[in-house]
Amino acid sequence: MNKLVDIVEYMHLVGRSARSAARTIARASTAQKNSALLEIADTIIKRESHILEENAADVRDAKKADLAAPLVDRLTLTAKSVQAMADGLRQIAALPDPVGEITDLRPRPSGIQVGKMRVPLGVIGIIYESRPNVTVDAAGLCLKSGNAVILRGGSEAARSNLALAACINAGLKAAKLNESVVQVIETTDRAAVGHMITLPEYIDVIIPRGGKGLIERISADSKVPVIKHLDGNCHIYIDEKADTEKAVRVCDNAKTRRYGVCGAMESLLVHEARVHDILPRIAKIFADKGVEMRGCERTQAVLAAFDVKPATVDDWSTEYLAPIVSIKVVVNMDEAIDHIEQFGSHHTDAIITEHYTSAQRFIREVDSASVMINASTQFADGFEYGLGAEIGISTDKIHARGPVGLEGLTSQKWVVLGDGAVRA
């Protein structure tokens, strides 16, 4: 038997087990699911030293293989991050159970009552990089929402993930749940991902987490629906009627609070009437904080006292995730909205204005997962939105859009209650 057949058979085995486990977790009680989450948290704490040992071995190999420093950072666990994983599970246990909720149950003229029941999606496949905390976080969210999950983490984290998977399985067992509810792919063979995304009979949705290249590749090849997060090229438009103080405060926060997050402002659009009073104040803050500015010709002229590089067409569509910002002067809101439509990534875009109709038009017409008025784009986050947790941020329009919490891991089926009702 060759290696390829082994992997194909292995993935089918994993898929079948997940499908079968999905039925048991879908009907598990809230108490049982919460009990599993707390048991997993306790086990992780109990096995902290073992988890850290396995992780240290992963980190040692990664350094030997010259993995880039930021990736080694993401791979590395500490006593503090192990505690954070356990705390995260306890927080998920404390969230309301989305499964079983019936809404909009209404009587119909025919005599039936029709409503919607929230139910798990079934089996979720998660493909991610070498970040062991994702293993625990994703397992917890899928478990709470009544789904089985197949986890495929980066190969550099293989030992860490297996140690964490053992904790998860122990917790499931202690709560008398099927251990196959959470399965970690044990092979580091890259072919496993290729098979995983072609198993719609076993997997209901794939959530890839990682770089844009990985996600685009998976989306292109997947036969399973994908909930994907591409880039966050977020804009703030400072309207003619913007309040100066709000504009300065929000732009500062949206760019400089953190540079590497998907909700960071990458492009600033300023109404031509406000380039003289607002823009220099913001430029001063950016210059002081070491943010590189790349502007259109008008921006360069207005900010002649600052070091502003010329912006190229590429700049308008770039998610820097770095202390760099592109700046463009626009003649009106239409030009701003057109620019966002042409160059944006439909992630998060904001307007700063005190003008009622402009605000209304902006939130209606800008076609992004999150549209904001007088607020920092860095609010784009499941916790900030009140979801209690977040498995990712979707840039899709189908199914889940924007920050995805427990509800995004469910669907709604119709329930029809009759009393012997027949259709005319």
Add this chain to the structure above:
Amino acid sequence: MNKLVDIVEYMHLVGRSARSAARTIARASTAQKNSALLEIADTIIKRESHILEENAADVRDAKKADLAAPLVDRLTLTAKSVQAMADGLRQIAALPDPVGEITDLRPRPSGIQVGKMRVPLGVIGIIYESRPNVTVDAAGLCLKSGNAVILRGGSEAARSNLALAACINAGLKAAKLNESVVQVIETTDRAAVGHMITLPEYIDVIIPRGGKGLIERISADSKVPVIKHLDGNCHIYIDEKADTEKAVRVCDNAKTRRYGVCGAMESLLVHEARVHDILPRIAKIFADKGVEMRGCERTQAVLAAFDVKPATVDDWSTEYLAPIVSIKVVVNMDEAIDHIEQFGSHHTDAIITEHYTSAQRFIREVDSASVMINASTQFADGFEYGLGAEIGISTDKIHARGPVGLEGLTSQKWVVLGDGAVRA
């Protein structure tokens, strides 16, 4: 320039026009969209004789080409069906506009308010068979929900569809809307479909309507998300605690009201305790109405007085869409649910019972788009559910599930309202 290049260029042109038109229809007022719907309805009535002439030419050619009689039936328009198309548009105009609705707007501890706004999906591609009424129906639903639409109907209906498209364009023009909001693909070249499903940059979702084979092919090849309707292998399970009269009445309706609809019962599961009192009464009705019965061995034994053929494994998974029913005796509800999970199509399944806990378990555990208690599976329909209209019934779990009305043609984006709020 060869033919292939022509089609590729043509589809890109159509896609670009649709994307651009989508922005204008997304922000159109409810009054303007309703005005367009009513104008289209009026134009269709005014041009009735022209539409019927073009349709007659299509029908003449279809008969010459020996198109099967049921397909010719579906292709054929009459004065009555032209009137029905216009009436349908007026009904859509009377429905509430789903676009712009903001729900769940709640204050957060950070000071921002977060809610969801319902917005159009953007551009919808509809691929369907030679049924000219779908052209008008689909155009009306997409227009009302603020989407642009690209329609690709069967080639046998080409002239009918162009005549209807002209009415639609005239109505859009009269309402001062972009005529490219509704585009009918003008080439009958089959390659057009192949290109249409690989244009995610222009099309947000594809809805194929037609036979299972067509839909499976499109789903397999599409690079655009698909809302699909595969088969409706619907079950009724008669529980140990079923009310006899309700069971008889509902099974009769679910099978014999109409045979060719996706909500028709195809498989009857009967608890072994009720095979003697309920099953023969249902069998008598089926026999009287000419419904062929195919049963398991126990069914054949109980119904020895009737002509019951042996059911094969294929029968359990077949959507007959015909006066045929498969019947199986089960020892308990677990066996019934297992059978539905193994052989069903996750479309619509019902239980007949007076037992509270069995009813609760059934609606929770059966993983179908519609799950019913004491009601006929033939209720699975957007109008019966109160959606006011229906573009199809989805057997997917992602995005829209079950009957899809206007809401299924929209997504929800997040809106964040601040007052200069910054994230801590």
